[in-house]
Amino acid sequence: MVKSARALKVLFMIIQSPYLLFLGDAPDSLSAKVAQGIKDWRPETCVGQFRQPGCQADLGLKDLSLQDAVKAGAKTLVVGVANRGGVISDSWLSVFVEALEAGLDIASGLHNLLSDIPMLVEVSNTRNRKLIDVRIPQVQYPIANGHPRSGKRCLAVGTDCSVGKMYTALAMDKAMHRAGRASTFRPTGQTGILITGDGVPLDAVVADFMAGAVEYLTPDNDDAHWDMIEGQGSLFHPSYSGVTLALIHGGAPDAIVLCHEPTRTHMRGLPHYNLPMLTELREVALPLAKVVNPACKVVAVSVNTAALDDEAAIRYCAEVESEMGLPTVDPYRHGATRLIAELD
Amino acid sequence: MVKSARALKVLFMIIQSPYLLFLGDAPDSLSAKVAQGIKDWRPETCVGQFRQPGCQADLGLKDLSLQDAVKAGAKTLVVGVANRGGVISDSWLSVFVEALEAGLDIASGLHNLLSDIPMLVEVSNTRNRKLIDVRIPQVQYPIANGHPRSGKRCLAVGTDCSVGKMYTALAMDKAMHRAGRASTFRPTGQTGILITGDGVPLDAVVADFMAGAVEYLTPDNDDAHWDMIEGQGSLFHPSYSGVTLALIHGGAPDAIVLCHEPTRTHMRGLPHYNLPMLTELREVALPLAKVVNPACKVVAVSVNTAALDDEAAIRYCAEVESEMGLPTVDPYRHGATRLIAELD
Helix, strand or coil: CCCCHHHHCCCCCCCCCCCCEECCCCCCCCCHHHHHHHHCCCCEEEEEEEEECCCCCCCCCCCCCCCHHCCCCCCCECCCCHHHHHCCCCHHHHHHHHHHHCEEEECCCCCCCCCCCCCHHHHHHHHCCCEEEEEECCCCCCCCCCCCCCCCEEEECCCCCCCHHHHHHHHHHHHHHHHCEEEEECCCHHHHHHHHHCCHHHCCEHHHHHHHHHHHHHHCCCCCCCEECCCCCCCCCCCCHHHHHHHHHHHHHEEEEEEECCCCEEEECCCCCCCCCCCHHHHHHHHHHHHHHCCCCEEEEECCCCCCCHHEEEEHHHHHHHHHCCCCCCCCHHHHHHHCEEEE | CCHHHHCCCCCCCCCCCCEEEEEECCCCCCHHCCCCCCCCHHHHHHEEEEEECCCCCCCCEEEEEEEHHHHHCCCCCEECCCCCCHHHCCCHHHHHHHHHHHHCCCEEEECCCHCCCHHHHHHHHHHCCCCCCCECCCCCCCCCCCCCCCEEEEEEECCCCCCCHHHHHHEEEEHHCCCCEEEEECCCHHHHHHHHCCCCCHHCCHHHHHHHHHHCCCCCCCCEEEEEEEECCCCCCCCCCHHHHHHHHHHHHCCCEECCCCCCCCCCCCCCCCCCCCHHHHHHHHHHHHHHHCEEEEEEEECCCCCCHHHHHHHHHHHHHHCCCCCEEEEHCCCCCHHCCCCC
């Protein structure tokens, strides 16, 4: 297989922080999930929030005008809200124009693109500001070469999509920092990229370059440094399994943490597919990971227990721990200390 | 994971046959491999060949001028030659311009694109002809839904890249037709697409749509009809394994034929990676295939014995047959009858 010349669009771009988080006219807290994620995981990058009349979300940050945000050092207005359909509301546009005029870049992970709106393109050009659509790869990724790299890598591998792989990697990264250990969260999806300001939007990368993009994301590093790589999809999810395998082979993990959501009744978006057992997932994932990194181990299980009460959450984790013979926690609920203890 | 709006470029396009095969100033036969493949597998689509002074390749077809080819019914000039670097020679350009003016479309699988050459774009627009770069996906592929489809599918799965997966699928398709059975070769790479005139350039499809592109390529069909799907990459090739898994899950094969080249000393392009054993490949591929099609079986082995003499080829196949307990042949050398006998 070979590279597609047309697939290679180039422009390296990192989202400048700190951020002003745009909540717009969010009808509820859930629709401001992206902003909440940024505030939860990178509060130090947020100078404030911008809310329009009727906004029902509140991150507890200072409400700032565009001008005050710029005075406070903000570099980028980050669209932290999604309305129904993930599109850009007309009512947001005038704010975006003013933001560019005030000297802010704008970053968005929405389906429809900032760079497809002529008015924004025109103003951003005139004002020399950037429109950053994190769904579009900004880098000419190489084809993977499979070479061993220095430093260590941990990958979150899920029984399904949306079972907590990003939160697991973020929680482990945070716990590593608290423990004084070297670690970097490596985002592979839109929300993760907005949280950290860079990363690889892997689902939008051309097939031949997927694994190479992950190698690019997780380069040589100090021997004791760990990359905490956000997983995507699932080896058992027919729509996205290829992306997952590219992550396993490009990421070359030394450690895999299996991620699971215990109340899911079928694969996300596929009512006719059951979730695999955690034991099955381990049996399939580990031999594949060892192709690239023979030292790879499955070290722990991370359970998203959001749908369980406290007692049920503890009980479920204990059951899995006994069945799998691996430390099992909900890192968001119980902390990630036991997970990172497995990384040596 | 979700779709990337920017990734969706649309225009349905099939390469019109019959073809005039362009050999240019090919320095040797090997550089005309694509043309040779088309002539070997679809002789009925070739009205002739076009050779420039100094051309060292000869397919044994009639040498035709552009005008005579058009008179003989040719619809498309197919670039069947690759020079060093896979680029379009300056010396070819004047021929391409004349071909468009004579009323031919041009199709190419080369790295650099016809549609990136302003002169060709201008003439093709003026003359209302098409420039078809088969490395660029022409269809807005869906995200895979994993639904069972009617009809049957056979997928070639290799220990490595370039071990004979396309030839295996083509040979099986030909044997099916000879046996009066319903079958369609489904190309997933540039050469296969040029051979048949349509298909999916899977290595150039955006990650989220890979499996959906394969579902699109292998739709519902008559119960007794078999799709012979060209494989890509290898589950054990770190650069491209994600593409291979998307083929397994999108193709939902009822039957898998394992493909192998016995003299390969390492994975293609990766001197630091050994090839997997055929037994290993079966152990890894089958459980993954059963996620989507629980009835899937590994039915046979196809060996590319081009580097072995007659006796060694027979002996090697016999050894593999005994080890794997599966019919094992080189379908190009020994015929594919024993392979298709396994498809019921």
